Amino acid sequence: MNLIDFLKNIVPFTPEELADITAHFERENISKNNTLVREGQVCTKLYFVKKGVGRSYYLKEDGKEVTQWFFIEGKFMSSIESFFQQTPSLYYLEVLEESVLYSITRENLDLLFARYHNMEKLGRLLSTEMLTRVVNKLNAVQFQTARERYDYMLTEFPYISSRVPLGSIASYLGMTQETLSRIRRGDTSKKI
Amino acid sequence: MNLIDFLKNIVPFTPEELADITAHFERENISKNNTLVREGQVCTKLYFVKKGVGRSYYLKEDGKEVTQWFFIEGKFMSSIESFFQQTPSLYYLEVLEESVLYSITRENLDLLFARYHNMEKLGRLLSTEMLTRVVNKLNAVQFQTARERYDYMLTEFPYISSRVPLGSIASYLGMTQETLSRIRRGDTSKKI
DNA sequence: TCCACTATTTGACATAGGTCAAAGGAAAGC
């Protein structure tokens, strides 16, 4: 997914706006398993994923990683709260595959927000879209069985299960790796 | 909390902008236990809660109500997804106390978004703020024990526990009313 | 003030999913 096409699909930017906006992004090629942000750091960039997969996660006291979100092609990726509030990140942000990202700094983004009414609109629309997604996940996690949550995930991130380790998916879904493994095996009716 | 003060605190609107914006809101006095939106209806308005408390909830197949969110004084309230995507609401929206709301329709809000760059900014900021809150709840619900979730709720909605029925809070927290009751009793260490 | 509801608490018991430990598989480096 191309950044320009992505932007055009959401808000009817003029060609001049598009040119100026994309000029503020920088292409970055990131190799597999690279960490972009660590816990405690302030996240300075917002990334558009042109190719690859990323995830945000945090460490529980016992040292276990808990996946917070996956970021696939054609989505923006960041430690959102840290980036927007400029506070230390609670999360790690990492790339799980060889990836191509387009990044923009907070200052440049603010500049574009201030410069273009359309840009502000883009921000609002993307933010409400993300809000909807998070609410969906919340409902899945809060009120569904482990198996139903797995089904939810397949709709939210269709192809991810073959691309990322099972443990990352399990913690994203709020279950253990063992449980997810048993679900995948497919013993539906029997007790898991 | 006054609507004008609330708006001014977030974005530096001009007095003219503020006057025009607030002129598009309508005051509504709603009596206790009134339902504003039903499942399947498209939610036509966004409400600012000047006084009172509201909540959104949905009905599970077995007929049990599950609280999705509480809306307290000084917050915007709506069946958000329905309002912004103009799709049938998955949720009921109701007022739990005698309340004073300021409402705006989708058309008027879009008009203001289009008219004022600052308004678009307000939308973006409120949306990211809400996103942060939902993410916090998600983390609480997904990885904390029933007791910890209760503590989380006390920070998110400090005074709500005395204002709304225990069952509504329990389902908001993803636990049964019995469990919440036992937590409140305070048998911390012993098995609940 | 009493009644009729509705909301909350309590107890006994059931279970989904977690924990711990170990065994297979797959994959990366040499």
Add this chain to the structure above:
DNA sequence: GCTTTCCTTTGACCTATGTCAAATAGTGGA
């Protein structure tokens, strides 16, 4: 082609929280 390490599966057992049912406590209305 081996070795080492990591990832996934499996089994046995455990626990937090759910379910069901009944007992109390609160509350608004007549």
